[in-house]
Amino acid sequence: NAGVTQTPKFQVLKTGQSMTLQCAQDMNHEYMSWYRQDPGMGLRLIHYSVGAGITDQGEVPNGYNVSRSTTEDFPLRLLSAAPSQTSVYFCASSDLGQGTDTQYFGPGTRLTVL
């Protein structure tokens, strides 16, 4: 049981490049989400999904796209990277309606945009 996995661990992009951050979980969780973590600002929700085929925006969705074709995977796409997207990105998953809201976080992806 690997829990929540993320790839890559580190990435450097040039302004304007696009890329996809991968997230997968093997706990059959319905809920998955993406956060960015910036110094002094805690974790801010980018996008989330309550099940396959269903996604919605969080606090800071601009510049990011998501899709949820399977229960296991929830990739985050940066369409045209900007220096303001330099951050650490965490994916998380949890059960919905199972008596617990515990979120399990992935190890994170540290992204630098030059």
Added chain:
Amino acid sequence: GENVEQHPSTLSVQEGDSAVIKCTYSDSASNYFPWYKQELGKRPQLIIDIRSNVGEKKDQRIAVTLNKTAKHFSLHITETQPEDSAVYFCAASLYNFNKFYFGSGTKLNVKP
């Protein structure tokens, strides 16, 4: 949307002392309040949580209290140890809705 404020941003205590971190929230509909611990370079991990139908919850040296009327909740760590040094985040959400709003974090330093 919900707004969660967390204080203090940094907290330094002597080993064995108690530490208290406070959070306030704005949306009275929020009813689930987890606390996460994040060590340097690691992922956030849940340490304790509380639902709005409970006023206090304890787990060994950590406890969380909730005041729904005032819309604030606090994390209490007793008999602090150097391994408690980390950044702590509070969060608020509407149960079964799973949209979490995090505080800005408190860096706790426990001096031996």
